[in-house]
Amino acid sequence: MSNDIAKQKAGEYAATLVEDGMTIGIGTGSTVYYFIHTLANKTKEGLHITGVPTSAQTAQLARSLNIPLVDLNDVAQLDLTIDGADEIDPSLNLIKGGGGALLQEKIVAAASVQNIIIADESKLVQNLGKFPLPVEVITFAWRQTQKHIAQLGCSNIVLRQKQDGIFISDHGHYILDCHFEQIDNPALLQQQLNNIPGVVENGLFIxxxxxxxVAYSDGSVKEFVKP
Known part of the structure; x- marks a missing residue:
């Protein structure tokens, strides 16, 4: 079974967890794409939900599929957020932000009663860090911020690019992709990064x-609950 089919199965499974009347956070990424399409079909069939998107890309897709959206400022909390991840460790700590939406994703996650991650099996790891850790930084003096991050033991830090130049996040910031290779203490690193002036947020979700x-290549789908 291809990766895309596995992602589709995870997205379809997650849609069964959404109940009528919920206000939900709608994540960003290739696996969530399938969740959004499945959710749209359910709303056509009569499911009543309201969504809060985690990115401009998600908002655009959801609106095109007639999923009702609301601003996070207009709700007290979210019942549920469904989102993807770039890495998932055995404690369900995550690296997110490969798509560039980590800041809004973390804000939405923090406003949710429950956060559920959907992914294919390739995202499961024993230790976080092989996937470059995205760190969102303000554009002013970003090189100084980069130097401070390097002092935490990251020697390879890349300013994210796109086809026509530097990647700019939805909120007008740069993203530094930080190659730590192995993060032994994710909670400590998260705190250290957010203490650096110029860092807006980082992609560690602890x-x-x-x-x-998680969907597997054999067609099965498995739930992992936080230990």
């Missing part, structure tokens, strides 16, 4: 996911 729904 103790935020309650459950991970």
């Amino acid at each position: 103790n935020m996911a309650a459950k991970a729904i």
Whole structure:
């Protein structure tokens, strides 16, 4: 079974967890794409939900599929957020932000009663860090911020690019992709990064996911609950 089919199965499975009347966070990424399409079909069939998107890309897709959206400022909390991840460790700590939406993703996750991650089996790791850790930084003096991050033991830090130049996040910031290779203490690193002047947010999501729904190449889907 291809990766895309596995992602589709994870997205379809996650949609079964959404109940009528919920206000939900709608994540960003290739696996969530399938969740959004499945959710749209359910709303056509009569499911009543309201969504809060985690990125401009997600908002555009959801609106095109007639999923009702609301601003996070207009709700007290979210019942549930469904989102993807770039890496998931056995404690359900995550690296997120490969798509560039980590800041809004973390804000939405923090506003949610429950966060559920959907992914294919390739995202499961024993230790976080092989995937470059995205760190969102303000554009002013970003090289100084980069130097401070390097002092935490990261020697390879790349300013994210896109086809026509530097990648700019939805909120007008740069993203530094930091190659730590292995992060032995994710909670400590998260704190150290966010103490650096110029860092807006980082892609470590620690103790935020309650459950991970993982699809495998053999067609099976497995739930992992936070230990």
